[in-house]
Amino acid sequence: GRPDRASAVWEARNERDTAELARRLAGLARPGTVLALDGDLGAGKTRFSQAFAEALGVKDVVNSPTFTIIKEYEGERMPFYHMDVYRLSPEEAEELGLDDYFFGDGATIVEWASLIRELLPDERLEIEIEHAGDDARRIVLTGIGQPYASWCATIGQIGDDKH
Ligand code: ADP
C-alpha cells in the first residue's frame, strides 16, 4: 500500500517561493485538511498562511492570530481556520475544542503546532520553516497519514521546476 509517512524539502529563495508552496498545498486541500506549522518567530508561518488563504479564495485580510488564538475566514473554496497557539498552555488549548475545527468543513493551519502536538489529529501535514540566510527558507514537509504522505511525493516531484 501507500506509505503512511513521507517527507519533502522545499527550498524557498524568497517570499514568492514560500507563497508558491502555500498555493500548491491549498490546491490539494479539502475540508478537514490540517497543516501543522513550526518555525522561529519571523520564519514565515503567517506569510505562508496568508498565501494559503488567498488560494482558498479568502477575500478578507488574514492577520497574525497571535492575540485572537483562532480566526475563522470564509473562502470561495472552503472555510479557513487560522490558529496561533504560542500563548496557550496545552490545558488551555484542550478547552478550545480544536477537533471541531480539525474535523470541520474547512482547512486548518496551526502556527506553533508542536506546542500542542498531543492535541493535533493523528493525520496531518507538518511544515517546519527554517531560516536559511536573508530571505531564504528551508521548508521541511512531513506528511503523516494519507493523503499527506502522497502530497509530499507530489511536492518533491514538482519542487525542482518552481523557478
Ligand atoms: P512567523 O509567523 O513565522 O512569525 P511572519 O510570516 O509573521 O513569521 O514573518 C515572516 C517575515 O519574514 C516577514 O516579514 C516576511 O516578509 C519575511 N520573509 C523574508 N523572506 C521570506 C520567505 N522566504 N518566506 C516567508 N517570509 C519571508
Ligand code: MG
Ligand atoms: Mg505568525
